[in-house]
Amino acid sequence: MRLRTRKPPLTELHGSLSRDAWRRFRRHTLAVVALGVLGVLLLAVIVGPFVLDAEPERIDFGSKNLPPTLAHPMGTDELGRDQLARVLSGGRLTLAVATAAVLVAALLGVVVGAIAGYWGGLIDNALMRIVDVFYSLPSLFVVILLVTLVGASFGTIVAAIAAFTWMNTARLVRASYLSLKEREFVDAARSLGVGDVRIVVRHILPNALTPVIVSATLGIATAILTESALSFLGLGFQPPHATWGGMLNESRDAVTNLGHWWRGFFPGLMILVTVLCVNYVGDGARDALDPRKEER
Amino acid sequence: MTTFLVKRGLQAIPLLIGISLLLFAMLQMTPGGPLASSEGTGAQNAARVEQIREHYGLDDPLPVQYFNWAGGVATGDWGTSFNTGRPVLTMIWERLPNTLLLTGAAFLLAIAIAVPIGVLAARKQYSWFDYVSSGLSFVGVAMPSFWLALMLLFVFSYSLGWLPSGGLEDLRADHEGFSAVIDRVRHMILPVIVLAAVSTAQLARYVRGAMLDVLQQDYVRTARGSGLRERTVIVGHALRNAAIPVVTVAVLTIPELFLGSVVMETIFAIPGIGRLFVESANLRDYPVLLGILMIGAALVVVANLVADIVYSLLDPRIRYAS
Numbered sequence: 001m002r003l004r005t006r007k008p009p010l011t012e013l014h015g016s017l018s019r020d021a022w023r024r025f026r027r028h029t030l031a032v033v034a035l036g037v038l039g040v041l042l043l044a045v046i047v048g049p050f051v052l053d054a055e056p057e058r059i060d061f062g063s064k065n066l067p068p069t070l071a072h073p074m075g076t077d078e079l080g081r082d083q084l085a086r087v088l089s090g091g092r093l094t095l096a097v098a099t100a101a102v103l104v105a106a107l108l109g110v111v112v113g114a115i116a117g118y119w120g121g122l123i124d125n126a127l128m129r130i131v132d133v134f135y136s137l138p139s140l141f142v143v144i145l146l147v148t149l150v151g152a153s154f155g156t157i158v159a160a161i162a163a164f165t166w167m168n169t170a171r172l173v174r175a176s177y178l179s180l181k182e183r184e185f186v187d188a189a190r191s192l193g194v195g196d197v198r199i200v201v202r203h204i205l206p207n208a209l210t211p212v213i214v215s216a217t218l219g220i221a222t223a224i225l226t227e228s229a230l231s232f233l234g235l236g237f238q239p240p241h242a243t244w245g246g247m248l249n250e251s252r253d254a255v256t257n258l259g260h261w262w263r264g265f266f267p268g269l270m271i272l273v274t275v276l277c278v279n280y281v282g283d284g285a286r287d288a289l290d291p292r293k294e295e296r
Numbered sequence: 297m298t299t300f301l302v303k304r305g306l307q308a309i310p311l312l313i314g315i316s317l318l319l320f321a322m323l324q325m326t327p328g329g330p331l332a333s334s335e336g337t338g339a340q341n342a343a344r345v346e347q348i349r350e351h352y353g354l355d356d357p358l359p360v361q362y363f364n365w366a367g368g369v370a371t372g373d374w375g376t377s378f379n380t381g382r383p384v385l386t387m388i389w390e391r392l393p394n395t396l397l398l399t400g401a402a403f404l405l406a407i408a409i410a411v412p413i414g415v416l417a418a419r420k421q422y423s424w425f426d427y428v429s430s431g432l433s434f435v436g437v438a439m440p441s442f443w444l445a446l447m448l449l450f451v452f453s454y455s456l457g458w459l460p461s462g463g464l465e466d467l468r469a470d471h472e473g474f475s476a477v478i479d480r481v482r483h484m485i486l487p488v489i490v491l492a493a494v495s496t497a498q499l500a501r502y503v504r505g506a507m508l509d510v511l512q513q514d515y516v517r518t519a520r521g522s523g524l525r526e527r528t529v530i531v532g533h534a535l536r537n538a539a540i541p542v543v544t545v546a547v548l549t550i551p552e553l554f555l556g557s558v559v560m561e562t563i564f565a566i567p568g569i570g571r572l573f574v575e576s577a578n579l580r581d582y583p584v585l586l587g588i589l590m591i592g593a594a595l596v597v598v599a600n601l602v603a604d605i606v607y608s609l610l611d612p613r614i615r616y617a618s
Contacts, residue, residue: 133314136600138592140555141573145585146322148577225440229559232442233574248443252563256449256461264450268443275438 024288031284034277041274045095048088056081056089057240065254068262075262078254086247087266094243095274097157098223104162105223106216109169114208116170117177118200124174131167139164143226147235157236161226169215176208210289217282221275228271244271304604308597315593316369320362323582365583369590375583379576384587388569394464395568398560399553401484402491406553407546410496414503415538418511419530429500436497441556445490445563452486459486462565487564491556495549502545506538513537540610547603551596 026032049056059079066076074083116127146160180186181204189203228245230236236246244267251263356364368375374384413433417426453461460483465476510516511534519529558570569588576584 129310129314132311133318136311136315136593136596137318138551138555138589138596140558141589141592142319142322144558144574145577145589148574149323149580221438228440229442232440232559233562235574245440245442248440248446252446255446256454259450259454261447261450264443264446268440268446271440271443272435272438275440276435279434279438 021288025284028280028284028287031280034280034284037273038277038281041091041270041277042095045088045091049085049092056085058082058085065258065260067260074266075260077250077263083247083262083266086242087244087270090242090244090247090267091270091274093237093241094224094227094245094271097154097161097227097243098220100154100158101161101165101223101227102216102219104158105166105219106169106212108162109166109215110173110205110208110212112166113170113173113175114177114200114205117174118181118196118204120178127170128174131170134164134167137164140226140229143230144233144235147230152236152238154237157227157230161223165219165222168219169212172211172215173208176211177204180204180207214282214286214289217278217285221278221282224271224275224278244268300608301605304601308601311597312590312594313366315597316366316590317362319586319589319593320365323586324358365586369587374587377576377581377584379579379581379584384583387572387584388587388591391567391569391572394566395554395557395561395570398484398487398491398557398566398568399550401488402495402553403546403550405488405492406495406499406549409492410499411503411542414500415507415530415535417500417504418507421508426504430504433497433500436493437501439494439497441490441494442559442563444493445486445560448486448490449563459483462563464566483564487560487566491553491560494556495553499542499546499549503538503542506541507534510534510538540607543610544603544607547599547606551592551599554592554595 059081060076063072063076064078066072068075072082072084074087076082077086112127112131116124143160143164146163147156150156150160177200186199186203189199194203227236227243228248231243231245232249234249236243236249239246239250242250247267248264251260251267254260255264354361365375372385374388376383377387380387413429417429420426449461452459462483464483465479516529516534519533520526524533554569557568558573560566561568561570562574569591572584573588575581576588
């Protein structure tokens with residue numbers, strides 16, 4: 001006769017880590033709304049140019065400098081190009097640059113942080129001093145410099161932004177590795193004869209990724225703002241390719257001297273909404289992924 | 297305490313050396329070079345390019361070039377501009393006051409607005425004021441400053457005609473004395489407001505958070521319980537302690553404002569350091585670029601140092617082992 005009643009399996013009580021995190025994320029109403037808005041934006045930017053009748057580069061002198069109407073919800077510019085179509089195709093470029101920059105920065109940060117945290121000692125010291133140096137550089141100035149000297153291309157802009165946003169990830173990952181490498185599961189793996197590289201990549205990395213996800217999400221916001229500033233200064237992609245920042249740059253004269261407010265209003269609004277949503281999602285993710293954090 | 301200050305100050309030196317090495321190396325690694333536009337334009341030019349190269353010491357080995365430049369920076373000779381032939385330090389010195397005025401005014405404005413808003417929002421947590429100000433500060437952090445600048449220019453300069461659209465002074469009118477000051481202030485209003493906006497939003501969020509932490513503490517309840525006026529509790533007890541982390545963050549916004557001035561100076565046509573930097577980047581004027589980058593880096597390093605020191609001075613719980 002068995003006296004012990006069967007305990008429900010742990011998974012029924014708590015669910016997996018990701019399901020738990022999703023449950024906590026959903027409590028964050030604003031973050032959920034922001035995620036939805038971002039989804040719509042992404043869909044519009046990717047699918048929009050195919051569905052929309054207007055092409056971003058079609059010149060139509062018959063309908064130039066029109067304020068927003070039903071036919072042109074965001075108005076037209078001095079060449080009669082539909083601003084909505086341009087905002088959508090520009091958004092593709094903006095988001096592509098930001099995503100690529102964040103991925104490159106996260107990869108660099110994880111590699112540097114893992115090496116510094118796991119092996120420690122002299123390597124750690126040297127790498128952390130390099131991080132200090134990068135933190136102390138006037139980043140916007142250096143990005144401007146790199147892009148001007150090397151020439152604006154997708155690769156250059158991504159690399160320049162990534163080169164000054166990886167340090168935070170590196171510090172976070174290093175801290176995780178410092179504590180995780182002392183844990184029993186690492187000892188166990190090592191006693192089974194698992195090599196250092198395999199321990200670093202297969203055993204510790206999955207446990208150290210949580211803070212990376214949060215900092216990468218928030219990093220997208222920084223990357224979008226940096227790219228926009230760069231393009232606004234006229235240092236970004238060359239026409240006819242225009243990111244949102246580039247459209248703002250083109251609109252300067254029209255807005256301040258001719259009063260065509262719609263030329264600048266909509267591209268900037270897109271930047272604002274996107275960055276705002278990314279920040280909300282990042283905040284929600286931080287609360288959701290850290291079970292220890294108590295509710296405020 | 298003195299030992300800590302000296303030690304912490306000395307740590308900044310290797311950091312600055314590291315920064316200078318990295319910046320120098322970066323400029324060398326980029327394709328082209330200061331003479332890129334003069335090269336390959338014919339044989340008679342080749343000799344001339346060689347002459348220029350020798351004159352500026354560009355044919356020396358790189359380590360020699362670095363030590364010549366770094367030694368010069370340390371002794372106050374920052375080289376001469378490739379473009380104007382004038383000393384770099386003089387060129388920066390001419391532009392610096394405009395940038396400092398812009399940065400300083402924006403900094404003071406940001407603090408003057410952010411602290412009361414943050415305190416009030418924390419004092420009345422979950423009130424409509426808290427929701428509105430928190431929402432606005434979220435928007436402020438996400439706001440591209442150049443967009444805000446364009447929209448304000450449209451409203452206040454183009455539509456209403458209340459404020460000038462750029463520059464530092466009205467060139468059509470001859471202002472003297474007091475009216476010159478008024479004229480300058482009118483030109484600074486928009487750039488300062490826009491530059492301060494993002495920092496105000498950041499600081500207000502930070503002040504609110506710090507105040508919320510402090511207001512939960514036992515001594516605040518004790519102070520209230522002993523019948524002190526709410527004002528005394530907030531200002532005399534809570535704010536003084538909340539100020540410790542806030543001051544640190546506030547100091548660190550100064551270099552951010554300095555960097556942000558690049559964009560403001562471009563939109564509002566203000567002849568400052570940021571404009572000089574963008575112009576020099578287009579002309580590949582390496583000595584000027586290096587000079588401005590070093591000033592920017594030094595500002596970041598010094599701001600970090602000051603933040604550390606202020607933190608240790610304000611918080612009596614922190615005592616550095618000497």
